[in-house]
Structures are given as C-alpha cells and as structure tokens.
Amino acid sequence: MKAPKFEYVRAGSRQQALELLDQHGEDGRILAGGQSLMPTLNMRLSQPGTLIDINKIADLSGITLENNVVRIGAMTRHVEVANSPIIAEHLPLIAEAMEHVAHHAVRNRGTIGGSVALADPAAEMPACVLALGATLIVESVKGRREIAADDYFQGLYETARESNELLVEISVPIEKPDDVSVFLELAQRHGDFAMAGLACVARISNRTFEDLRLVYFGSEDKPTIATGAMAAVVGQTWSAACKEAAADALTNDLDPMTNLQGSSEMKLHLQKVLTGRALDAAIERAEAA
Numbered sequence: 001m002k003a004p005k006f007e008y009v010r011a012g013s014r015q016q017a018l019e020l021l022d023q024h025g026e027d028g029r030i031l032a033g034g035q036s037l038m039p040t041l042n043m044r045l046s047q048p049g050t051l052i053d054i055n056k057i058a059d060l061s062g063i064t065l066e067n068n069v070v071r072i073g074a075m076t077r078h079v080e081v082a083n084s085p086i087i088a089e090h091l092p093l094i095a096e097a098m099e100h101v102a103h104h105a106v107r108n109r110g111t112i113g114g115s116v117a118l119a120d121p122a123a124e125m126p127a128c129v130l131a132l133g134a135t136l137i138v139e140s141v142k143g144r145r146e147i148a149a150d151d152y153f154q155g156l157y158e159t160a161r162e163s164n165e166l167l168v169e170i171s172v173p174i175e176k177p178d179d180v181s182v183f184l185e186l187a188q189r190h191g192d193f194a195m196a197g198l199a200c201v202a203r204i205s206n207r208t209f210e211d212l213r214l215v216y217f218g219s220e221d222k223p224t225i226a227t228g229a230m231a232a233v234v235g236q237t238w239s240a241a242c243k244e245a246a247a248d249a250l251t252n253d254l255d256p257m258t259n260l261q262g263s264s265e266m267k268l269h270l271q272k273v274l275t276g277r278a279l280d281a282a283i284e285r286a287e288a289a
C-alpha cells in the first residue's frame with residue numbers, strides 16, 4: 001500500500017518546528033528517522049495531515065556529558081548512540097541494549113528520540129531510560145518541561161508528552177561506579193522487537209543486593225517497574241531461594257499482553273527465566289568489577 005496524502009514541511013530550526021506543531025495540533029506529526037512512522041503511513045495505520053521533518057535541526061543531535069548527566073539530543077541516531085564512547089563508559093546499560101535495537105539499516109536512520117517519543121512497548125530504549133531514572137525534556141511554543149521517566153510512559157504508545165510538544169533531549173544520570181547493569185531480551189531473530197526483556201541496574205556487595213531496579217518490556221503495554229520482584233531481592237544474599245522468590249513476585253508485578261509474539265503465560269514464563277539470568281549476570285559482573 002502507499003501512504004495517504006500528506007503535506008510535508010522541513011523545519012529549519014527548533015523554534016520553527018515548535019510553531020508548526022502548535023499550528024497543526026493533532027494533525028501534525030514529527031518526522032524523525034521515519035523508521036516507524038513511514039511504515040505506519042504506508043500501512044494506513046495513521047493519517048496525519050502534515051509531516052514536520054526535524055532532520056535538519058542540528059541542535060537536536062549529539063551526546064554530551066555535563067555534571068554526571070549524559071545529555072542525548074532527541075535526533076541522535078541509534079548508530080551514534082551505539083558508537084558513542086560517552087555512552088560506553090557512563091551508560092553501559094544503553095550500550096548493551098543498543099545491540100538489540102533493530103538492524104543496521106534501521107539503526108542508521110532511527111533516532112533515540114523517535115523511539116522514546118513513540119513508546120513502543122517492545123522497544124529497548126524506553127525500558128533503559130526508565131531503569132536509569134532519566135528525564136525527558138520536551139518543548140512547545142509555551143516553553144520547556146521536564147518529565148521524569150517514571151511519569152512519562154502511560155500506556156500503549158501513550159506518554160505524558162502533549163501533541164504540541166517536541167521531545168528535544170533525554171537526560172540520563174550516569175551509572176554509579178558501584179552499580180552494575182544487565183540488559184537481556186528474547187526475540188524471534190536478533191534485531192527483531194522483543195518477545196520479552198528486561199533492564200536491570202543493581203548495587204551488590206558480597207553477593208547481597210543493596211539496591212535494585214528491574215524494568216520489563218515486550219510483555220506489558222508499557223515498560224514496567226517490577227516493585228514486588230525488587231523487594232523480594234533487595235537486602236537478600238543471592239541464592240536459589242532468592243531467585244525463586246523474585247520469580248514468584250513477578251507473577252503479581254506483570255500481566256503480559258497476549259499477542260502475535262505469544263500468550264500471556266508464555267511471556268510471563270520468559271520474563272521469569274530472564275530475571276534469574278539477569279540477576280546471575282549482575283552477581284558475576286559485581287564480582288568481576
């Protein structure tokens with residue numbers, strides 16, 4: 001199928017993009033890498049009146065480190081995030097997750113901002129920014145707003161960003177030197193969207209979990225913090241019993257959606273298996289550090 005008719009405007013500046021968003025309201029749609037938007041247009045799953053292309057706005061791209069916070073411009077392409085020495089050194093969770101994001105061709109065009117703006121429940125970056133306690137910076141003609149990742153993801157493709165707001169930056173506090181992180185996912189083929197996956201950040205001392213954040217994706221309608229599983233593990237010395245307690249608690253934390261990728265029961269099972277593997281890996285990484 002071909003895309004429905006739409007108007008196309010290339011914004012020359014951030015201010016112009018904001019004005020266009022304000023002018024077109026619900027009928028306007030930002031075009032970033034186009035790797036999700038263009039397929040949905042071609043399949044007629046969405047029918048915006050005007051596409052607002054932000055590819056030429058230079059100050060929306062780039063990765064910088066300031067005061068222990070990594071600032072990633074929304075238009076930074078997946079490939080730039082994957083190859084960034086700042087990300088490799090300070091945000092190893094994102095570096096590890098990037099290996100699972102799509103295929104080379106998609107990573108060359110797709111942007112981190114597009115991924116976070118879209119909030120696909122099976123995407124890797126939303127889970128990472130939630131696990132790392134990032135802040136999403138959005139702008140509109142009325143000004144700038146900071147949204148904590150905890151408040152940002154609200155449901156299936158639903159976020160706290162308003163339709164007249166442009167996501168401009170993702171600010172991520174660097175991973176603490178004493179922390180370890182692990183990213184795992186299961187997909188039918190490497191690079192496909194996940195059937196199940198998790199992002200894990202932990203502080204471990206003498207095989208005891210002092211702090212832990214577990215965020216699941218690919219099963220719920222949005223990235224989900226597993227508070228029960230975290231509570232079952234924090235303060236405990238890692239053991240087979242602790243692994244089982246985490247898996248049991250996950251039954252209450254998650255209620256996976258049945259879809260073409262698999263049934264709710266199967267996904268819950270996969271998430272439990274991944275949890276054990278991720279926590280094993282966290283212990284190994286802490287011991288090797």
Ligand SMILES: Cc1cc2nc3c(=O)[nH]c(=O)nc-3n(C[C@H](O)[C@H](O)[C@H](O)COP(=O)(O)OP(=O)(O)OC[C@H]3O[C@@H](n4cnc5c(N)ncnc54)[C@H](O)[C@@H]3O)c2cc1C
Binds near residue numbers: 102111114
């Ligand atoms: C074959 C294939 C496999 C893929 N596999 C994966 C995968 O495994 N994991 C994964 O995470 N993704 C995957 N993707 C999606 C890919 O990562 C996209 O790049 C990403 O989801 C969207 O980024 P984009 O820059 O292409 O955004 P676009 O497609 O341009 O936009 C997506 C949506 O976000 C909005 N938007 C974009 N940027 C902004 C902004 N700055 N402010 C406000 N709104 C904005 C757009 O209006 C649109 O609604 C895959 C895509 C393809 C085609």
